[in-house]
Amino acid sequence: MDRRETIKTLVMGGVASGLILHGCVPGEEKQEQPAADAKTDREGYGRTPDEAARDEALWDKTFFNEHEMATIAVLSDIVIPADDTSGSATEAGVPEFIEFIVKDIPEHQVPMRGGLMWLDRESGLRFDKQFIACAGEEQKAIVDDIAYPEEALPEMRQGVVFFSRFRNLVATGFYTSQIGIKDLGYVGNTPNVWDGVPQDVLDEHGLAYDEKMLKECIKPEERGEIMEWDS
Numbered sequence: 001m002d003r004r005e006t007i008k009t010l011v012m013g014g015v016a017s018g019l020i021l022h023g024c025v026p027g028e029e030k031q032e033q034p035a036a037d038a039k040t041d042r043e044g045y046g047r048t049p050d051e052a053a054r055d056e057a058l059w060d061k062t063f064f065n066e067h068e069m070a071t072i073a074v075l076s077d078i079v080i081p082a083d084d085t086s087g088s089a090t091e092a093g094v095p096e097f098i099e100f101i102v103k104d105i106p107e108h109q110v111p112m113r114g115g116l117m118w119l120d121r122e123s124g125l126r127f128d129k130q131f132i133a134c135a136g137e138e139q140k141a142i143v144d145d146i147a148y149p150e151e152a153l154p155e156m157r158q159g160v161v162f163f164s165r166f167r168n169l170v171a172t173g174f175y176t177s178q179i180g181i182k183d184l185g186y187v188g189n190t191p192n193v194w195d196g197v198p199q200d201v202l203d204e205h206g207l208a209y210d211e212k213m214l215k216e217c218i219k220p221e222e223r224g225e226i227m228e229w230d231s
Contacts (some may be wrong), residue, residue: 080094112166
């Protein structure tokens with residue numbers, strides 16, 4: 001099972017939501033915002049005026065610098081790369097989501113910035129270059145050493161703690177985006193076309209539709225219209 005399938009399984013099983021929403025700050029319960037799909041979706045559907053104003057203020061602030069954002073983008077796509085059925089974390093707007101979340105929930109700021117610094121330090125010690133300048137195999141070697149807490153060496157603990165938080169944010173951002181929801185196969189309250197009880201079922205129970213009712217009500221092509229009753 002690859003990383004995407006593992007994360008998808010956690011999300012669909014309800015485990016990831018508990019880790020993501022409650023595991024980042026011990027003793028506190030934080031409700032994270034849904035991912036803003038790409039950079040343009042800033043309307044804030046369903047937000048009160050005060051909430052929308054706060055969101056806009058957060059969007060207008062900048063926390064991560066360009067290098068940090070580039071590192072977040074690379075690392076996000078290592079966690080959830082593109083595949084044959086769906087786009088990558090960056091295509092889902094995950095880096096922008098993470099930038100927003102650390103401003104919305106400041107408790108993330110120090111651990112995230114410190115973790116990105118640790119990542120560059122580790123890649124510098126191993127490969128004498130920053131993480132984003134490393135080859136894919138080199139990046140994967142570092143990630144593999146911090147992605148599995150039970151197998152990680154004690155000296156990797158800081159990286160493990162950072163990556164666990166980072167992976168949770170990536171999963172949250174991706175699977176609350178349009179791309180991620182489609183990848184899950186979740187359709188929600190999607191309207192369909194109902195053309196009545198199947199004829200064989202009606203025949204089995206000796207029932208039939210009233211012809212007048214049938215003509216007035218079973219019209220899929222008019223399902224979006226409001227019925228006007230004359231009696």
